[in-house]
Amino acid sequence: MKSxxxxxxxxxxxxxxxxxxxxxxxxxxxxxxxxxxxxRDTRTNPGLYLKAPFIDTIITFDKRxxxxxxxxxxxxxxxxxxxxxxxxxxxxxxxxxxxRKTLQTETGARSRLGDIVTSTxxxxxxxxxxxxxxxxxxxxDEFGNPEEDSExxxxxxxVETRSxxxxxxxxxxxxxxxxxxxGIAIIDVRIKRADFPDSVTPSIYTRMRAERNRIATKFRAExxxxxxxxxxxxxRNRDVILANADQASNQLRGAGEAEAIRILADALNQDPDFxxxxxxxxxxxxxxxxxxxxxxxxxxxxxxxxxxxxxxK
Amino acid sequence: MAFPSGGPRQNELNFDQIIGQIQQGxxxxxxxxxxxxxxxxIVAILILIGxxxxxxxxxxxxxxxxxxxxxxxxxxNPITDPGLQWWWPSPVGHKDKESVTQTRRMELGFISNExxxxxxxxxxxxxISGDLxxxxxxxxxxxxxxxxxxxLFNVDDPGEETRAVMVGRPEGxxxxxxxxxxxxxxxxxxxxDDILVRNREDVEVNTRDRLQQIMxxxxxxxxxxxxxLQDVKAPEEVRDAFDDVLRARQERDTRINQAxxxxxxxxxxxxxxxxxxxxxxxxFKQARIARAIGEADRFNAxxxxxxxxxxxxxxxxxxxxxEEVLPDVNKIILSPESQSVLILGGDxxxxxxxxxxxx
Numbered sequence: 122m123k124s125x126x127x128x129x130x131x132x133x134x135x136x137x138x139x140x141x142x143x144x145x146x147x148x149x150x151x152x153x154x155x156x157x158x159x160x161r162d163t164r165t166n167p168g169l170y171l172k173a174p175f176i177d178t179i180i181t182f183d184k185r186x187x188x189x190x191x192x193x194x195x196x197x198x199x200x201x202x203x204x205x206x207x208x209x210x211x212x213x214x215x216x217x218x219x220x221r222k223t224l225q226t227e228t229g230a231r232s233r234l235g236d237i238v239t240s241t242x243x244x245x246x247x248x249x250x251x252x253x254x255x256x257x258x259x260x261x262d263e264f265g266n267p268e269e270d271s272e273x274x275x276x277x278x279x280v281e282t283r284s285x286x287x288x289x290x291x292x293x294x295x296x297x298x299x300x301x302x303x304g305i306a307i308i309d310v311r312i313k314r315a316d317f318p319d320s321v322t323p324s325i326y327t328r329m330r331a332e333r334n335r336i337a338t339k340f341r342a343e344x345x346x347x348x349x350x351x352x353x354x355x356x357r358n359r360d361v362i363l364a365n366a367d368q369a370s371n372q373l374r375g376a377g378e379a380e381a382i383r384i385l386a387d388a389l390n391q392d393p394d395f396x397x398x399x400x401x402x403x404x405x406x407x408x409x410x411x412x413x414x415x416x417x418x419x420x421x422x423x424x425x426x427x428x429x430x431x432x433x434k
Numbered sequence: 435m436a437f438p439s440g441g442p443r444q445n446e447l448n449f450d451q452i453i454g455q456i457q458q459g460x461x462x463x464x465x466x467x468x469x470x471x472x473x474x475x476i477v478a479i480l481i482l483i484g485x486x487x488x489x490x491x492x493x494x495x496x497x498x499x500x501x502x503x504x505x506x507x508x509x510x511n512p513i514t515d516p517g518l519q520w521w522w523p524s525p526v527g528h529k530d531k532e533s534v535t536q537t538r539r540m541e542l543g544f545i546s547n548e549x550x551x552x553x554x555x556x557x558x559x560x561x562i563s564g565d566l567x568x569x570x571x572x573x574x575x576x577x578x579x580x581x582x583x584x585x586l587f588n589v590d591d592p593g594e595e596t597r598a599v600m601v602g603r604p605e606g607x608x609x610x611x612x613x614x615x616x617x618x619x620x621x622x623x624x625x626x627d628d629i630l631v632r633n634r635e636d637v638e639v640n641t642r643d644r645l646q647q648i649m650x651x652x653x654x655x656x657x658x659x660x661x662x663l664q665d666v667k668a669p670e671e672v673r674d675a676f677d678d679v680l681r682a683r684q685e686r687d688t689r690i691n692q693a694x695x696x697x698x699x700x701x702x703x704x705x706x707x708x709x710x711x712x713x714x715x716x717x718f719k720q721a722r723i724a725r726a727i728g729e730a731d732r733f734n735a736x737x738x739x740x741x742x743x744x745x746x747x748x749x750x751x752x753x754x755x756x757e758e759v760l761p762d763v764n765k766i767i768l769s770p771e772s773q774s775v776l777i778l779g780g781d782x783x784x785x786x787x788x789x790x791x792x793x
Contacts, residue, residue, distance in 0.1 A: 366708030
């Protein structure tokens, strides 16, 4: 029984010792092995490792890409106008010994690096104008006048100035981090948001509204203009078409009459006297009717036989 | 058990050797207790615990899933085939299953719940466009996992409870931050009209490419399948002005269409009228000529006969004409001596005075 207890104690003790001597470094971690507070070794590769039990302690650091979310800060640009810029950075602990010495913990790193990112960004932003920070460029023609689209809105071209600014900030932060020997590598700095300060927003809205009102007015005026134009042209075209038709009509009629006159004249000219005689007879037939009263002289040739049946010429 | 302590790192362990040694130790224990009684029970319990522990390593990989495995923190090749699998249980090994084929979805600028109702998130949705206007953009990012080991072990992330993203998965804040950065960069390069109407697709493609690029710099193992703009609109405060522009554009087009309709109405009519006028003139001309020819022919015909016997024909024609004319008219025949004739009353009451016999 006594030996059993001894064995149990030995087993438990050896378990405790083993537990204290063995440690696992995960793929996402790197560790420092400390002996009495002094860094004795580092492990950056994953695996199962052995250390001196009880006297060696380990501190774990993350090996993954870590995140710094800088708070939104109002930053003045070249024209001293504020933009609220919300940025973030990514880094990785590459030298845990230095990291522990300088920044100590991820929390420490977050506030320290956040400050560095913000101040570097502030320096760079102060050298650029609004359009460069937002990443566009108003288009101008060869005379320097702003180019506009069909709706009278200024045209813009996208430019990579924001990426340039961020590259400069990244280089700047890298530089600082190296000089200070933080034991980290900065991977990325990005502007998450760049917004107008709340105090400016109403005036932006006012401008947007005015701009839209101008476009709306322009559209309506254009509608009016086009309407009048199209109708005027249509009316003109109609009038021209009808006038041309009239012209053609009169020409045709004239030609017809001329031709008729010529044909008749040619025929009638053979004996103008006979024509005159015959045509007059026709005319009498045509214009004398029941309502007419004809006063005839009794000695008209028509009546030469009326009173004198024996008369002769 | 030979574990490396310092010096060159050795990650691989000989498990057969370990298990062999455990078995040897158990064998010695059993012998010490004389192969019976309490010793047997202890050994049995230990073996049972061991079996249960090993049994807890059985797990299922579903279709479309992959399992990432770690042994003592070292990453192994992921299991990609569905089915029943076994892997060392904790603390020796770890396994993480993720669905890799399933397209996941992240909303930006709004949150939709399962009932389908959408609540906007202004601070995420409002951004500056290239012409320094403010625009309200709602976006959906669709993504999946292209490399499960990279996805699980490369990037730290606080996770996002609202989207049920676990801590340490880059689809949480990492993806969201990058998506916001990419979208705002792209929107900042375009005018508000490009974003609202003209070039939505261009915004989507560009944002997707930039987002993928950022996620690749982090080796996040995430593949951005697509970026889809949802509701893209002017901010609430100025929306009525933007709507008015749309209305004005409609009104302009309507007026133009109406004017064109007017044009389309009157021009063909005018052309028809013109044709009618010209045809009528043509008809007049032809009729006139035809009549003239007829008359001329008639005259010619008569004339040729008339030429044969001028005097008689002339007299006959005259008398025939008179015969035609005179019966219908009122006639007053005066003696050549009478100087004047008095006619009283109008046409109606006129009574002819007979003079001699009526013809």
